[in-house]
Amino acid sequence: MKYYIIAGEASGDLHGSNLIKALYKKDKNAIIRCWGGDLMGATGATLVKHYKELAFMGFLEVLLNIFTIFRNISFCKKDIIEFNPDVIIFIDYSGFNLRIAKWAKAQNFRTNYYISPQVWASRAGRVRSIQRDINAMYVILPFEKEFYQKYGYHVHFVGHPLVDAVTNRKQVDEQLFRKKYQLSDKPVIALLPGSRKQEITKMLSVMLSVTDIFQDYEFVIAGAPSQPFSFYKNIIGDKKMSFVKDKTHDLLSISSAALVTSGTATLETALFKVPQVVCYKGNALSYQIAKRIITLKFISLVNLIMDKKVVKELIQYDFTRENLIRELSLILDKKHQEKLFLDYFELEKRLGGTGASEKVAELIVKNTS
Structure with missing residues (x-):
């Protein structure tokens, strides 16, 4: 056919x-x-x-x-x-x-x-x-x-x-992965700023603004397959940042936490059992229109499927450097992670195998x- x-x-x-x-x-x-x-x-x-x-x-x-x-x-x-x-x-x-x-x-x-x-x-x-x-x-x-x-x-x-994509993927050798992308031995925090130019431009600059606060961690940008590094470089500027293109799942598999643009990536991050802060910032006019027609309590798929707040959502005007620092500090706390992981396992069960x-x-x- x-x-x-x-x-x-x-x-x-x-x-x-x-x-x-x-x-x-x-x-x-x-x-x-x-x-x-x-x-x-x-x-x-x-x-x-x-x-x-x-x-x-x-x-x-x-x-x-x-x-x-x-x-x-x-x-x-x-x-x-x-x-x-x-x-x-x-x-x-x-x-x-x-x-x-x-x-x-x-x-x-x-x-x-x-x-x-x-x-x-x-x-x-x-x-x-x-x-x-x-x-x-x-x-x-x-x-x-x-x-x-x-x-x-x-x-x-x-x-x-996504359950298939995560379950059936080839397991990554963390040591080889770090060597290939010249990563240090520090724990990794993944930055997932999205795949479209508009959202990457809005999201990444705020995400990058917190990196100097968490110097015991290595921040790594998950590059979208559709965007060249030169596009990211314009946003990164002179900051020294690690960058991994089209290997988001491998990156998540070795990450201790992630800052994630709202969308399918929030679910991917949860399936890898990575603590996350969900972020979203759109065009001001688009956001005002969306706010008036969208009737949901949450924007992340993780929270929607669980029908409760599992991960923190920083949306539009709440998506600031100060809030991001506070929430990232929280999800790096081991006590916070225990409850989060239980919710992640329940989420995976609900997704149907x-x-x-x-x-x-x-x-x-x-x-x-």
Whole structure:
């Protein structure tokens, strides 16, 4: 069968690559065309667009790039028609994907969605359009199935693919890792400033401002695969900083703590059992708009899944050097970590075990054949 897959972010690229591998196992005749990143491209699928051309975050950023977005939508529709897939698989990236899904369903293409839009966070009315436009939805967060059931929409809970990514990864030799990246013997604090240029620019400078206070630790920046070191260097300036590109999981596996930009990375950090402070700062206008439409108590997936405060969230105006110093000092305290680790283990149990990609691939092949 022919599969057309659309992912628009680094996390979608990771999960998309694992899904593609699973599809090739389930369907030996699979022909796959995709939007994503280097990981999806490395599977043997034909990569049409890289997410570096697509990743715009926040209301203002989207507005400033609206013509590029419209061009991408137009190109995507044309490419789908020419490829004529048996099924289109959308991975997260809701602003773009829901537009394509509406069009695709009207063109009688079969539509599947893997990793639900966060309709439970804001604009829940979108559930109606999802019901109309998506033939099958595969969710990865335990509370999402119950959320959709309230609207009479049956979805498949398949577990979270990050559990696979963490469980099945090749174990890193810490000594060799430190040697390769010229790290000292000090305990490591990982800095995860995100993957998009806009968020990295806003997050990293504040994260770097605390490094001089914790001189018994080595701070290491987790570089996104889509961004060159030169981009980070402009933010780092003359500060002497360690930098590891596209090896976030390896870095987390040797870290004692982490400062993490809100998003999938908070869950990754928790699965590696690393104490963390969750950080977020957006464009001021985008933040004010978001604050008025998002109805959640928390922004981090860790706290949302556990339905309580497990990790500290420093959002927008609370994301300051002073607050970061205080919270980082707290999570480095061994007494604080005992309770945190218990919550992390419970979180992992709630995520549904391994095999998410295989479950999704099996359901897609079964429902499309």
